[in-house]
Amino acid sequence: MDLTSLSMAEIWKLYAEYYGRLRLLHPYRQLLLTAISEMNSHINLKPTSTIFDAAGGDGGLLWALQSDPALPKPRVLLIDQSPDMIARAQCEPYDGHVDCRVADIDQPHTTWFIPEPVDAVHCGHAVYASNDPCALIRRFAAVTKPNGVLVFTNPMPEPNMMAVLKEHLAVVAAAGLDVGAELAMLQTELAPLVAINDEILRHSGQLHMSDEATTLAWLEPRYWQLQNHYRTYAGNDLMVVATRTKVEV
Secondary structure, three states, rough: OOOOOOOOOHHHHHHHHHHHHHHHHHHHHHHHHHHHHHHHHHHOOOOOEEEEEEEOOOHHHHHHOOOOOOOOOOEEEEEOOHHHHHHHHOOOOOOEEEEEEEEOOOOOHHHHHOOOOEEEEEEEEOHHOOHHHHHHHHHHHHHHEEEEEEEEEEOOOOOOHHHHHHHHHHHHHHOOOOOOHHHHHHHHHHHHHHHHHHHHHOOOOOOOOOOHHHHOOOOOOOOEEEEHHHHHHHOOOOEEEEEEOOOOO
């Protein structure tokens, strides 16, 4: 895929078109499902619950919620700065109430279309790209109810996508499927996404792909109580789970 003649606006549009192909990978699907499991274990998701999906992209969290028929379908407020991502999220099948809006997590929380404090905040693969991760997580506190839960994932330094591929192929092999055919399919389907992602990273400013200690330090104890943290996405990400204190922001 030749991206050299495209503007960044055109590249971001392509990114939205191809981003959903990540769901072909078992580790990525598991990442989304684990985030739902963590939220549910801390606040017991109900149809009356509200999840704020910050920088929610094309609606991967909606897919995860919908994939479990037994799980109640909470209300989801999803924002993303890309209109193309929002358009795709709006097309994601979901039995619960969902409100998708174009908004930027680096802007004040009053611009996020959140009418009242939410029960849970999810932010997958986006904190690292924010201008100030600590300030962003403080803004998350401003929109979260006391005892509400925050689940976010952040890439570790020097991510290894080959580990993701190996983990996926191990699942394929365990299921008795054709690993060679699966690998060929993934190479074809994911090559455009990898090229687009590399181009975006090349033009990006400072990215906060941080070690465990740095990532956990973004949680200010006056606002968040750390509940859990562990490696996920074939060791490439740190998943962080925290609950909201009663201290106002």
